[in-house]
Amino acid sequence: MPKLEPMPDDNMYQAYGIYLLESKHRLIKRLKKNFQPSVHGHKAWNASFLLMDYLQTNPIAKKSRVLEVGCGWGPAAVYAATRFNAKVTGLDIDREVFPFLDVLAELNGVKIDSMVRRFETLKGKELAKFDVIIGSDVCFWDSMVTPLTQLVNRSMKNGVKRFIVTDPGRPTFYEFCDLARQKHNVELMEWYSTEPNHFTGEVVEITPRN
Ligand SMILES: C[S@@+](CC[C@H](N)C(=O)[O-])C[C@H]1O[C@@H](n2cnc3c(N)ncnc32)[C@H](O)[C@@H]1O
Incomplete structure (x- = not known):
């Protein structure tokens, strides 16, 4: 476990080696x-810490091109850029989240590219530019299940190697995992994070079926 540095400022905290x-x-x-x-992008959600913990155990290849969908403040994006020197793009439907993401990126000394988009509008050609797609707590409405599944389908078809999503365990997330399993390798696991607090949820890693 990394040694925690003293906080340089009030109301700042550390988790998985990044400042928040x-x-x-x-x-x-x-x-x-x-x-x-x-659209709920008003804080760093606990599922983002699950994603950090999962990636700590199952790292992203150095310098990968990573897309975080529904990034909100982008804690997982910042973690991937900091820890794996990844080239990260944060995508969100809500442009108002990006000033918060920019502050977190600046605080951690990394640069995150931003894209104001609905993930359902991403075309195959755009997805082909990424090696890994990540998302935390991005399947919370019934209306998100099919678009997220279709995004996985387009991603796998266009060469994305890993699609990883974490969630507190909502029925919509399990429905998404079931649909993805029809066409791809799906590993669904219960997972927990220990920083900044203990939190239990789910992680799914989706990879192409050969
Ligand atoms: C619960 S928040 C999670 C934010 C961040 N991933 C985290 O864990 O802290 C969900 C995020 O998804 C974004 N979002 C919702 N629907 C979206 C869509 N169709 N396309 C892109 N982003 C979307 C929201 O604006 C919000 O920032």
């Missing part, structure tokens, strides 16, 4: 006056 900010941090409070994410 609490909602009551002065920078976040200031950003919230001007930017209000409206």
Whole structure:
């Protein structure tokens, strides 16, 4: 376990070697006056820590091209860039999340490219530019199950090697895993994270069927 450094600032914390900010941090409070994410992208969700823990055990190849879908504040994107020197793009439907992502990236000394898009609009050619696609807590409505499954199908068809999603364990997430299993290798596991707090949920890793 890495030694935790003393926090240089109030309302800042560390998890899996990256710095994060609490909602009551002065920078976040200031950003919230001007930017209000409206599709649940208003904090770092616990599933993002599951993703960090999973990737710590199952690392991304160095310098991979990574896309985080539904990135919100992008904690997992920042982790992938910091830990694996990955070239990371954060995609979100809600442009108001990006000022928060930019602050977290800056705080951790990494650069994350941003894309304001619905993940369902990503074309095969665009997906072909990524090796790994990640997402945490991005299957929370019934209406997301089919588009996310179709995104997996297009990704696998266009050379994406790993598609990894973490979730607290919502019925919609299990439905997504069942649909993905019809065409691809699907490994669904119960997982837990230990930083910043103990949290239990699910991780699915989807890879192409040869
Ligand atoms: C529960 S938050 C999770 C944010 C981040 N992944 C985390 O774990 O902290 C869900 C995110 O997905 C985004 N989102 C919802 N539907 C989307 C869609 N169709 N395409 C892209 N992003 C979407 C929301 O704007 C929000 O930022």
